[in-house]
Amino acid sequence: MRTTDLPLIRRSRLFAQVAEPDLAAMLTACFVQTLPEGAVLCRQGEKAEFLHVVLSGRVGLFGEAARDEALVEFFGPGDAFIVPAVVLDAPYLLTARLLGEGRILMWPAPAFRAQVRATGPLAYGAVLLLSGYWRTLVGQIKDLKLLSAIERLSAFLLALAPRDTGPVTVTLPGGRRLMAGRLGVTPQSLSRAFAALRPLGVSGGGRQVVIADPARLREFAGARALK
Amino acid sequence: MRTTDLPLIRRSRLFAQVAEPDLAAMLTACFVQTLPEGAVLCRQGEKAEFLHVVLSGRVGLFGEAARDEALVEFFGPGDAFIVPAVVLDAPYLLTARLLGEGRILMWPAPAFRAQVRATGPLAYGAVLLLSGYWRTLVGQIKDLKLLSAIERLSAFLLALAPRDTGPVTVTLPGGRRLMAGRLGVTPQSLSRAFAALRPLGVSGGGRQVVIADPARLREFAGARALK
DNA sequence: CGGTTTACTTGACGTGCATCAAGCCCGGTA
DNA sequence: TACCGGGCTTGATGCACGTCAAGTAAACCG
Incomplete structure (x- = not known):
């Protein structure tokens, strides 16, 4: 992990309320990767292995149905996916692909699950993040239907x-x-x-x-x- | 609040991890209402005043566009809405209407906001709840597009x-x-x-x-x- | 009991968007 | 320069679904 990553990490809503020492402790379980355009971060149907936090670059989340695929949402710096699959320990519903080169924080799923249960401020950050996503998804559904x-x-x-x-x-x-x-x-x-x-x-x-x-x-x- | 409400409240994922005394303290700020079919719990565009938790009955969440409206999702016992609007202190994106008689726990928005920030187990419950909703909404978007x-x-x-x-x-x-x-x-x-x-x-x-x-x-x- | 209401189905028709198929533009390469 | 390939646009056609309009059936109620 580079020293320049830390400010990017802090900027995510996920960590907004987490105290400095706690954050440092959490991050020992994580690593950061620079990945090229087109890299697949997770694949629909597979079990959640990592939580990903976008530090830089943009990511597309795609729903797949054999010969067809649809982009569900764009994600950018500060976004964390796929929190739901990770905390519920369920298969990914979406495939995530980098739309350009990007830096991604990788957080092993079991470690994240334990942390979010144990650390109130982290859970609160997750609530904020997920609340924002709920709203964009609801907005999209309304648009599609109306x-x-x-x-x-x-x-x-x-x-x-x-x-x-x-x-x-x-x-x-x-x-x-x-x-x-x-x-x-x-x-x-x-x-x-x-x-x-x-x-x-x-x-x-x-x-x-x-x-x-x-x-x-x-x-x-x-x-x-x-x- | 009736004594029969407590088991229903406990059953919601929102409270699954909250310790008994904490729960009792939280609930002092809340009240429970029995409402008839068709009752409107919140209206699209208005500021969030209450968090609602469904204890019994079913609720429809509708997106409105003047001459048209679309049901976005059904909610039932144990579901809490609209967490996102409440924690972000943003206007409701949807109108919630009871589809039949139901009992609803009403939780004043400022009190809930404070509690979810202060109480880790409550925040964790909210993460679980919102994670489930993310998945149903994503599933719906995939269905609509594909x-x-x-x-x-x-x-x-x-x-x-x-x-x-x-x-x-x-x-x-x-x-x-x-x-x-x-x-x-x-x-x-x-x-x-x-x-x-x-x-x-x-x-x-x-x-x-x-x-x-x-x-x-x-x-x-x-x-x-x-x- | 007949009349009204409400919920659902069915039919005829129109339209928004998908599909199929060129064509265009532009950047990369020899 | 000529050649090529991928992303975008344009045109022609077809189909899925919306819209308009009856028609039927069960529920409610005088």
């Missing part, structure tokens, strides 16, 4: 943009293919959705997207979502 | 049936209308999906559904889901 593909794209873009601004360029957490999976459509449909938003001032290629007038887009998305 | 309506219905029915059995009768957690919301289809489409499964031995009306041959249904669902 919104069209174009509306979901609008909502996703707006969530990336700061509120109350003029033109912004946001950077997507992944390429178009990954975005499509996250939004629950095919890449072709995503492309059409972008085309449909172009008249509303959404432009750009690759990972960079320019929103000429966030207020107008918000109004469009809101009008369709709320009617 | 499976057709018929496949989702099959998977849902099979999840209600014990493994490795002959004919079983399962009872749905809600009427057809609610089931449709949970599966992300309209009631009409759900009706057609049931019709499509009839040749595979799925029959029954109302809340009771008979699965003549779970193995066959599982094979059907698996074949489509895994190819």
